[in-house]
Amino acid sequence: MRLLFFVVALVFVSTGRAFASVAPSAPASPTPNPAASAAADLAKARIDAMLTSGHADPAWFSAAFLAQVPVASVDTLIAQLAAALGAYKGIDGENGDYTVRYEKGTDEVLIHLDADNKIDAFLFKPPKTTTSLDDALNKLRTSKGTVSYVISEGAAETAALNASDALAVGSAFKLAVLSALRDEISTGRRHWTDVVPLRSSWKTLPSGVIRTWPDGLPMTLATYAAQMISISDNTAADALASIVGPTALRKHAGRNAPFLTTREMFTLKSTEGASLRAAFLAAGTPNERSAVLRRVDALPLPSLTTLLSQPVLSIEWHFTVRELCSLMARVADLPLMTINPGVANPADFRRVAYKGGSDTGVINLTTHVTTKRGTTLCFSATLNNATAAVDESAFELVYAAALGALANR
Numbered sequence: 309m310r311l312l313f314f315v316v317a318l319v320f321v322s323t324g325r326a327f328a329s330v331a332p333s334a335p336a337s338p339t340p341n342p343a344a345s346a347a348a349d350l351a352k353a354r355i356d357a358m359l360t361s362g363h364a365d366p367a368w369f370s371a372a373f374l375a376q377v378p379v380a381s382v383d384t385l386i387a388q389l390a391a392a393l394g395a396y397k398g399i400d401g402e403n404g405d406y407t408v409r410y411e412k413g414t415d416e417v418l419i420h421l422d423a424d425n426k427i428d429a430f431l432f433k434p435p436k437t438t439t440s441l442d443d444a445l446n447k448l449r450t451s452k453g454t455v456s457y458v459i460s461e462g463a464a465e466t467a468a469l470n471a472s473d474a475l476a477v478g479s480a481f482k483l484a485v486l487s488a489l490r491d492e493i494s495t496g497r498r499h500w501t502d503v504v505p506l507r508s509s510w511k512t513l514p515s516g517v518i519r520t521w522p523d524g525l526p527m528t529l530a531t532y533a534a535q536m537i538s539i540s541d542n543t544a545a546d547a548l549a550s551i552v553g554p555t556a557l558r559k560h561a562g563r564n565a566p567f568l569t570t571r572e573m574f575t576l577k578s579t580e581g582a583s584l585r586a587a588f589l590a591a592g593t594p595n596e597r598s599a600v601l602r603r604v605d606a607l608p609l610p611s612l613t614t615l616l617s618q619p620v621l622s623i624e625w626h627f628t629v630r631e632l633c634s635l636m637a638r639v640a641d642l643p644l645m646t647i648n649p650g651v652a653n654p655a656d657f658r659r660v661a662y663k664g665g666s667d668t669g670v671i672n673l674t675t676h677v678t679t680k681r682g683t684t685l686c687f688s689a690t691l692n693n694a695t696a697a698v699d700e701s702a703f704e705l706v707y708a709a710a711l712g713a714l715a716n717r
Contacts, residue, residue, distance in 0.1 A: 348403050351419045354427065359396040359408060362386055370426035384701070385432065389415060392439075392705040412439060433653070441467075444710035451703060453669070453693030458629040459714070460686045474563060474626040475690045477672040478665025479515075479540045481625035483635040484560040484567075486533060488552045490639055491559075493529075500530040504551055506543075512571040513612060516541030530644070537663055538647035542570040560635065564625050565594040571609060572601055576623050578610035589622055619669025621694050632674045633686035636661065640676040640686075650675055651708040656715040658682070669693045671700050673707050683717045 358364045364382040366374060390396060394411025401407050406417045418431040445467060448455055456470035465471070492498040503526045511519040518532075518541050529551070536544035546569045549557060554567065561567045568576075575581045576588055584604050591597040627635075639645060640661040650662030652675050661676040674688040689707055691698050 347421050347425060350425055351404060351421050351427070352399060352401070352406060355406060355408065355417055355419060356399050358382070358386060359390075359399070362390065368427055370422050370424070370428040373426070373428050373430070382430070388701050388705055389432065391702065392709060439709040439713065441710055441713035444706055444713060445469075447706045448689060448691075448703075448710070451691050451698070451706075452696075453691050453698060455689070455691050456629050457687070457689035458633060460633055461683060461717070468629075471630050472628055474628050474631075475672075475692045476621045476624035476667065476670045477627050477632065477690055478625070478667045478670045479542075479545070480627065480632055480663055480665035480672040480674055481564070482536050482540065482545050482665075483632060483639065483663050483674070484557065484562075484564075484625075484627075485545055485548050485552070486537060486642075487560045487635050487638045488556045489529065489533060489548055490642070492552055492556055498529060498551075500528065500533075502529050503527065504529065504532070504547070506547065507550075510543055510547040510550060510571075512542045512546055512569070512609060513574050514542065515539060516543050518543040518547075533642075534644040534647065537644050540663075540665070546570055562627060562631055564627075566598045566601055568601075568623070568625065572604050573623060574615065575604045575607055575610055577616050577620055578614040579616070580610055580614055581607070585620075585623065617668065619667075619692075619694055619696070621669055621692055624667065624670065625665075629672075629674075629688035629690055632672065632688045633676075636663070636674055636676045636686055636688070645676075651704050652677060652711050653708075653715075656680075656712065666698075666700055668697050669695075671698050671703050673704065675711060677711070677714070679715055679717050681717065685714055685717060687711060687714060 354368050362383065364379050364386070366379045369379070390410070393413045393415065397409040397411060399406050399408045404419055406419070408415050408417055416433040418429070418433075419427060420429040422428045445457070448457060449469060454470070454473070454475060456473050456475055457468065458465055458471040459467040489498070493500060506518065506521060506523060506525045506527055508523045513519070516535065516539060518535055529548070532544045532548050535541035536548060549567065549569055557567050558565070576585045581604065584600055588597055588600045591600055645661035645663075646659065648662055649660040650664055650673060652660045652662065654660050658678040658680055662674070664673045665671070670692055672688065672690040674686070676684075676686045678684050687710065691703055
């Protein structure tokens with residue numbers, strides 16, 4: 309299960325390095341380099357062959373790359389691009405930076421070969437499609453499961469589907485935590501620079517890295533918040549939920565009472581939490597559920613291997629897309645909201661703020677943008693499937709196409 313969903317601005321297939329760190333730097337003078345030219349030609353031919361055949365040959369990739377990204381994942385990405393953009397038409401460009409042409413749009417691709425002419429970094433930028441907003445929203449509607457979305461321009465809604473339905477949204481709940489924290493800061497009760505040592509009781513399962521940091525490490529509230537939003541750090545979220553407390557959270561939590569921590573959610577969705585899961589689901593009031601959670605909190609953190617593989621949408625955080633856009637509007641101006649732009653292409657907008665979430669059977673994407681014309685928009689979309697995992701990548705591609713169409717507003 310991949311609860312707290314981290315979407316990067318680019319579909320990044322690499323060995324974990326920033327692409328710029330592995331791309332060869334340009335020479336100081338235009339001295340011809342036959343070896344570099346041959347490598348660039350080979351890289352271009354590799355991309356063309358992959359996109360023509362729909363298949364990546366594992367022999368083309370470095371061992372370090374394949375250790376992290378199986379070729380099947382590259383094939384899946386190639387298929388998803390074709391599904392979104394139509395038939396592959398050709399490739400243009402040079403020196404590792406290429407534009408691939410499809411029937412319905414283009415995509416920029418960066419690639420780097422190591423000294424053995426093996427691909428060690430491979431980057432597909434967000435696709436530029438000619439899909440209209442209506443076409444993209446129609447595709448969202450046909451996603452398998454229950455779909456809701458809203459597009460708002462200021463106080464006006466320009467598109468909506470099931471926008472009042474409270475669906476499971478995964479880590480998009482962290483917008484509520486951040487909103488509660490901002491209230492505390494706005495009233496002067498807390499400050500971004502306040503230092504709160506990390507507690508072992510806050511440590512939970514991935515995503516995130518703070519769980520691996522030493523107990524007692526002094527950290528500012530700004531650090532917790534930036535980690536919670538930019539990489540969807542679960543431990544940071546549980547820490548902030550504890551720091552602000554249930555009273556501060558209540559006005560932002562909506563129907564989510566009591567407000568689950570990620571640690572509680574993981575325990576309830578584990579095999580060893582079966583009896584407590586049944587008790588939690590049978591509880592009829594918030595007080596009864598809170599009593600169950602006190603028993604949950606006494607248990608050790610489960611391992612990833614014991615988490616259920618099927619969706620359990622009733623043990624989640626439930627918000628409408630309208631509520632998520634409302635929460636987003638309260639925090640979108642914070643600098644930390646721009647660290648991870650999600651599936652939006654930042655070059656298309658003046659400013660992008662993003663938070664999304666996923667779980668088994670769940671995906672939400674919520675993006676707040678200012679277009680180059682100065683229009684402020686929020687676009688939130690949720691997909692739930694109670695019986696199977698959702699196709700997150702396909703949902704992201706269609707959502708990205710809709711965002712691209714909104715860039716001209």
